[in-house]
Amino acid sequence: MTTTSAEPAAARPALGRRAAISAKHLRTDRWWVEPVYTVVGLSAWLIWGLVHTLLIRDYYFIEGPGYHYLTPFFSPCVNVECPPDSALLGRWAPSWVLPYAILSLPLLLLFRLTCYYYRRAYYRSYWLSPPACAVPDGHAKYTGETRFPLIMQNLHRYAFYAAVLVSIINTIDAVRSFWGTEGFGFGLGNILLVGNVVLLWAYTISCHSCRHIVGGRLKHFSRHPVRYRAWTFISRLNTRHKELAWITLGTLALVDIYILAIAAGWFSDPRFFN
Amino acid sequence: MARHTFRVWRGDANGGQLSDYEVEVNEGEVVLDVLHRLQATQTPDLAVRWNCKAGKCGSCSMEINGKPKLACMTRMSTFADGETVTVTPLRTFPVIRDLVTDVSFNFQKLREMPAFAPPPGLKPGEYRMQQVDVERSQEFRKCIECFLCQNVCHVIRDHEENKPAFSGPRLFIRAAELDMHPLDARTDRKEFAKEEQGLGYCNITKCCTEVCPEHIKITDNAIIPMKERVVDNRYDPLVWLGRKIFRRDQMPGYLGGPTQERLPVSEIVADRAGANSPYGDDITFPLPTESLTYEHTKED
Numbered sequence: 001m002t003t004t005s006a007e008p009a010a011a012r013p014a015l016g017r018r019a020a021i022s023a024k025h026l027r028t029d030r031w032w033v034e035p036v037y038t039v040v041g042l043s044a045w046l047i048w049g050l051v052h053t054l055l056i057r058d059y060y061f062i063e064g065p066g067y068h069y070l071t072p073f074f075s076p077c078v079n080v081e082c083p084p085d086s087a088l089l090g091r092w093a094p095s096w097v098l099p100y101a102i103l104s105l106p107l108l109l110l111f112r113l114t115c116y117y118y119r120r121a122y123y124r125s126y127w128l129s130p131p132a133c134a135v136p137d138g139h140a141k142y143t144g145e146t147r148f149p150l151i152m153q154n155l156h157r158y159a160f161y162a163a164v165l166v167s168i169i170n171t172i173d174a175v176r177s178f179w180g181t182e183g184f185g186f187g188l189g190n191i192l193l194v195g196n197v198v199l200l201w202a203y204t205i206s207c208h209s210c211r212h213i214v215g216g217r218l219k220h221f222s223r224h225p226v227r228y229r230a231w232t233f234i235s236r237l238n239t240r241h242k243e244l245a246w247i248t249l250g251t252l253a254l255v256d257i258y259i260l261a262i263a264a265g266w267f268s269d270p271r272f273f274n
Numbered sequence: 275m276a277r278h279t280f281r282v283w284r285g286d287a288n289g290g291q292l293s294d295y296e297v298e299v300n301e302g303e304v305v306l307d308v309l310h311r312l313q314a315t316q317t318p319d320l321a322v323r324w325n326c327k328a329g330k331c332g333s334c335s336m337e338i339n340g341k342p343k344l345a346c347m348t349r350m351s352t353f354a355d356g357e358t359v360t361v362t363p364l365r366t367f368p369v370i371r372d373l374v375t376d377v378s379f380n381f382q383k384l385r386e387m388p389a390f391a392p393p394p395g396l397k398p399g400e401y402r403m404q405q406v407d408v409e410r411s412q413e414f415r416k417c418i419e420c421f422l423c424q425n426v427c428h429v430i431r432d433h434e435e436n437k438p439a440f441s442g443p444r445l446f447i448r449a450a451e452l453d454m455h456p457l458d459a460r461t462d463r464k465e466f467a468k469e470e471q472g473l474g475y476c477n478i479t480k481c482c483t484e485v486c487p488e489h490i491k492i493t494d495n496a497i498i499p500m501k502e503r504v505v506d507n508r509y510d511p512l513v514w515l516g517r518k519i520f521r522r523d524q525m526p527g528y529l530g531g532p533t534q535e536r537l538p539v540s541e542i543v544a545d546r547a548g549a550n551s552p553y554g555d556d557i558t559f560p561l562p563t564e565s566l567t568y569e570h571t572k573e574d
Contacts, residue, residue, distance in 0.1 A: 016376075017287040018434075019362065019369040026340030026360050116478055116498055123477045130428040133481035134340055134365075137432035144429060144475035151474065154501070154509040208494070212502035220456055222404040238494065 024136050031132035038125035045249050049073060052256060053099040058263035059256075060086045061189065066180035067274075069189040071259040072196065072252055074100050075173050088169060088176075104169065107162040114156040116208045117242045157209040167204050171197050185274025192258055196251040203244040206237035275300055276355055280308060282320065283362040286371045292360065293317075299350045305361065306334050306345035309373075321372035329487055332420030336373050337362045342422040342485045364425040377421050383441040388466065390452060393459040407456035413495060414451040416488040417444065423482035423492060429475045440472035443482035443492045449473075450496035453503060464507045467500050476501075 052059070053073055060083050062068040068085055070077065076088040079100040084091070089103065099105050112118050123129050128138030145153050174193040178186050204210070215231025218224055237244075262269045276299050281292045295312055306324055313320050325331040327346045334345040339353075339360050353359055367375040392401065423443040424430070430437050449471060453463040467473040478501075482492045490496075506513050517524045 016368045018365060018367070019283055019285065019375075020289050021283060021292075021362055021365065026337065026362060028339045028360075029341075119477065120479050124479050129477065130432065130479065130481070133426050133479075133484050134337065134342060134431075137428045142429060142433045142436065142475075144472075144477050146472070146474035150477075154505045157502070157505065157510065208498045209502060212499060216499050217503065217506060219407075219454065220404075221406045228406065 025134055027132070027134060031135055035125035035128075035131050038121050041246070041249070042121065042125070045253060048253060048256075052260065053101075053105065056081075056098075056100065058260040059100075061259050061263040061269070063269065064180060064185075064271075064274075065182040067177070067185055067187070067271075068180075069177050069193060069259045069262075069269075070173055071256045072170055072173070072200075073105070073256050076101060076103060076169050078103055088172060104166045107159065108166055111156075111159040111163040111204075112245070114153050114159050115241075115245065116156070117245045119153060121245075156207075157213065160204070160207050160209045160213075163204050163207075167197070167200055170200060173197075180274070183274070185271065187269045187271040189258060189262065189269050192251075192255050196248075196255045199244065199248050199251050202237060203241070203248045205234060206241045206244055208238065208241070211235060211238050276350075278308070278350070278353065278356065279358040280312065281358055281360040282309075282312070282373070284317075284320070284372055285369070287369055290369075290372075292362075301351075303350045304346055305338055305343075305348040305350065305359065308350065308359075309345060309361070321370070321374045323374045330418055332418035332487075335364055335420045335422050335425065337364065337425075342426045344420060344422070344487050347487055364421070366425045366427075366431045367421075377424075379437060380419070380421050380424055380442070380444060383445050383471075384448070386441075386470065387445065387448060388452075388460060388463075390455065390458055391460045392457050396457070401457055403456045410454045410495070411451040413490055414447040416490055417447060418488060419444065420487060422485040422487065426481045426485045427476075428479070428481070429472075429477075436472070436475060440475045441470075443476075443497065445471055446473065446476070446500060447490060447492055447496040450500050453500065464500070464503045468504045468508065473497070473500055473504060 052071075059071045059074040060068065060077070062083070062085065066085070070086045074082075074086070077083075077086045077100050078089055078091060079093045079095060079097060079102075080091045081095050082091050082100055093100075093102055124131055129142065130137045145151055174190070174197045177190055177193055178184055211231065211234045214234055215221065215224065215227040218227060218231075221228040221231070261267060278297060278299050280295045280297050282295060284290055284293045295316055297308055297312055297316070299308055306322070306327060309320065309322050313322070322345070323333045324346065325333040327334075329344055329347040332344070335342065336345055337343070338345065338348050340362075342364065345361070350359075361373065363369050363373045364375045364377070367377050367379060370376050392398075421444060427442055429440050430442060446467065449463055449467045452458045452460070453467075476497055478493055478497060480493045482497075483490075483494070486492055
């Protein structure tokens with residue numbers, strides 16, 4: 001507890017100034033590893049996604065009696081150039097409109113861009129604000145998310161609503177890929193597509209906005225037992241939101257590269273049934 | 275027994291420097307033990323604030339090898355043999371002397387917050403609530419006010435000019451604690467968090483959660499839920515429209531309908547600094563003895 005001294009002001013040390021420590025930070029551990037990995041991982045994924053969506057080839061694989069896979073990067077395919085079987089929501093976008101999944105990709109990008117985990121990742125790694133804890137901010141001035149454009153991060157929940165719709169489309173894609181013109185059948189690609197969709201759902205519903213909407217906004221859990229149970233479930237998933245964010249980047253890339261590989265004829269898709 | 279070099283910042287607000295000390299370390303000791311050994315042997319005038327030595331009082335906050343930590347909970351066994359250990363005061367707050375800083379900023383911010391406000395007519399002793407309703411708030415009551423989260427937060431650590439507008443993570447968990455409290459009747463806490471506490475300055479880089487010695491999930495369980503509650507209140511057009519049409523009583527700034535008494539909206543405009551007294555603002559101390567409701571036991 002602080003006591004008040006009765007000595008004259010001149011004898012007291014000057015107050016109100018921080019300790020004059022010349023070093024910008026004194027961390028001795030490898031604090032820069034995480035930002036570097038983040039930049040490398042996110043940049044690689046973004047470049048790959050950009051390259052494949054602009055290449056416009058080998059995104060749809062069809063074999064035998066109508067068994068087909070559509071990569072999530074092109075789903076739903078709405079361009080007039082899309083193969084007719086791949087177009088879940090019709091083909092109406094003019095051929096010069098890119099990407100082919102013009103309905104979903106911008107929304108998915110927005111969902112991940114405004115996601116609370118990715119915000120932490122890119123504010124730290126790309127914007128250096130701060131690069132690591134107790135390491136100085138790379139900027140002289142800071143207003144956080146109080147002004148345009150960063151105040152728009154508050155609209156994350158709308159991106160979440162859109163991501164739910166896109167996840168439904170991805171689920172329909174995954175289910176449709178089990179059915180050819182002669183009935184049910186599946187191969188390795190189906191398993192990858194289903195795994196990807198399950199993990200995408202896990203990432204989507206573990207979102208902080210979803211946790212809030214489902215039950216976090218309530219003041220009295222006891223009056224809403226069902227919402228409380230849902231909130232508890234989502235809270236458990238939410239603790240893994242960061243891991244799910246990275247895992248789904250991985251599964252999206254894996255499924256995309258797998259479909260590209262079999263569509264380009266690098267190897268054939270192993271069929272397990274029909 | 276091992277020997278370590280301790281580099282300790284010595285000085286006050288007029289200046290200072292890192293001073294090196296060779297010191298012996300025994301098995302099982304923590305950084306605070308070594309600082310006490312320095313006081314006892316080499317530098318009796320070293321200023322260190324400490325109290326419980328058990329990680330529960332939050333006094334011995336400092337920066338050890340550049341990381342904000344409690345000195346009493348940082349084991350010497352976590353350092354390599356012969357590793358130099360650098361100990362500095364908290365950077366975000368004004369230094370008083372050596373490792374002791376003036377953390378009154380945090381108490382000032384705390385005083386500016388409206389206190390817990392039970393519904394009108396409910397007296398102390400009549401509070402009833404269900405465990406499931408209050409357990410979110412209870413996580414935040416674990417806070418020991420070590421202010422490591424306040425210290426590490428780059429919003430004020432690297433930008434002194436943000437201090438008037440930004441309260442910091444410790445105060446955000448207080449805001450969440452009260453806003454989620456089943457018996458707190460105030461409806462303006464989200465507005466207060468946005469306008470007065472500067473919740474929007476937080477860019478959720480989670481350093482507060484990383485340094486919390488009580489492992490409170492500050493960002494996930496307090497700051498993000500408060501940001502989402504502010505979105506409900508301020509940025510969500512669907513919620514706004516729904517309230518405008520169906521639930522006018524939930525509109526921000528609503529002052530009560532016919533069944534509700536008019537409540538004060540903010541204590542900012544009150545005639546006194548800080549929160550209202552839990553005893554009531556119309557009471558002055560010491561209380562007149564005739565108004566006391568108890569009697570001293572009489573001696574036989």
